[in-house]
Amino acid sequence: MTTLYNLLFSLVIIVSLAGIPMAAKVPTPTEPPEGVKLISIDEANQLLHQKNMYIYDMRKELYYGKGHIPGAVSLPYKWTKKESNYNYESKFDITKLPTDKNAPIIIHCDGPDEWKSYYTSKAAKEAGYNNIMWLRDGYSTWTTKGYAVEH
Template sequence: MKSLISLAAAAVFLMASSAFAQTGETPPTLPGVATVTAVDAKTLIEKGGVALDVRKKAAYVEGHLPGAKSIRSAINEQTKAIDPSAFGANKDAVILIYGHGTDGWSAVDAAKAAAEAGYKNVKWLRGGWSEWSKAGLPSEQ
C-alpha cells in the first residue's frame, strides 16, 4: 500500500512539474489576445499602450521597450501565477505583453492571465525582445 501511495505521489509530482516546465515554440495565437509584430507594438506604444515586460530584471535593465514596465515581480516563480494588479486598473487600456521571444512562455502565461482577468485589449508581441531588437527599434535602459 505504501509503495502504491508513493508511486501515485511521484506521478502527480511529475505531471505538476511538466505543467510548469513548458519548452519549445509558443503557439502562434492565444484566445482573447491579439498577436502583434514589433512594428505594430511600436505603434501601440506611440498611441499610449502600456508595454509590460515579463523578462527577469537583469534582462529588463539591459534594455526594454520604451516606457515598458517590468512585471516580473508579479509572477509567482513556483506556481507561475500572475498578480492581476500588474496589468493596471483600466481593463479597457491597451496592454502589450512581451518576453524574450517565440520561446517565452512567461509572456504566454501573462497574456492569458490578463485576458482571463477581463482585460479587453491584450496584445502579445510573440517575437518579444528578440524581434524588437532585430528590427532596430528604439529601446531604453
C-alpha cells in the same frame, strides 16, 4: 589496470552521452490565447506612440535592466515547475496592470520560445482585461529589427 578500466568506462559513458540531443525549447503557439490579439514587432512600435498604451515586460528584472522596449514596465513572471492548480496570482503581480479593464495592453518577453508572455496574456484575459495584445516575437526580435531600447 584499474586506471585503464576507469578510463575505458569513462570513455564509453562520454561517447554514449554524445548521441543524446539536448532538450530544445518548445516554441509558443503561433495563435494567441482566446480573446487576445497577436501583434507584430512593427505594429507594437506604432502602438507605443499612442496615448494611454501600456506595455509590460515579463522578463527577469536583470534582463529588463540591461535593456527594454521604451515605456515598458517590468512585471517579472516567476517561472516554476508546472503545478496541478495553476494560479497566475503566484506568477506575477496582476495588481500592476491598469485598473481600467479596457486599457490597451501589450505583453511581451524575450521571444517566441518564451512562454511567460503567453501565459500572462491568457491570465490577463481571464481576469477580465479586454484589450490584451501579445507581442510573441518579443524583445529579441525588437532589438534585431533595430528599434530603440531604454536602459
